């Protein structure tokens with residue numbers, strides 16, 4: 001069955017990016033998570049030509065809450081790589097877009113060492129000064145915990161510290177509010193949704209694949225992954241059709257009372 005095309009204003013894709021850089025050689029771990037700066041710039045250009053406004057999570061909130069309606073999409077970049085500042089920011093700015101970069105507060109200026117056990121090459125992360133440049137460039141910093149743990153493997157007390165202290169540490173670093181959270185590895189339980197809400201975050205994103213709809217839980221938002229193999233044609237399909245939404249029913253999200 002062909003994927004269904006519906007009014008795009010009622011479906012809000014929140015794009016997920018990781019590294020904006022040339023991919024390492026064939027066989028490298030997580031090679032698919034690299035999008036080249038050229039491809040990223042072309043993708044931002046396509047969004048613009050299709051009439052989408054690319055928005056940070058803060059700017060997207062009125063649309064997710066159903067208070068406003070337009071052809072918008074969220075742009076999120078996970079982990080706070082230095083290449084977000086050097087390679088993604090120019091394309092965002094030239095299209096008048098904003099994005100949210102989720103940073104790991106105890107790894108600023110270091111590398112993504114949480115992935116070293118599975119053989120991922122270390123990549124530099126933005127330090128506090130670079131995060132401030134990101135914010136000064138019109139972009140937003142979101143929270144991605146203090147150390148990028150699997151939250152489901154932590155006690156509630158440790159999870160609370162990872163989530164709440166990340167917010168205050170990043171706010172101190174960037175001198176700006178940090179109002180949006182992203183679960184590392186998309187690994188969370190119902191208790192973490194409560195912790196994120198109590199910490200004062202306005203939204204949280206997951207790795208569940210789908211476009212967002214108005215009725216979605218703002219603290220368990222699905223996203224649309226963009227990876228190395230995502231062509232412009234496939235990006236259009238992901239944005240404008242039900243291609244990604246079919247994953248929604250396969251994924252588990254927690255119902256909170």
Ligand SMILES: [Zn+2]
Pocket residue numbers: 078079144148184185
């Ligand atoms: Zn991450």
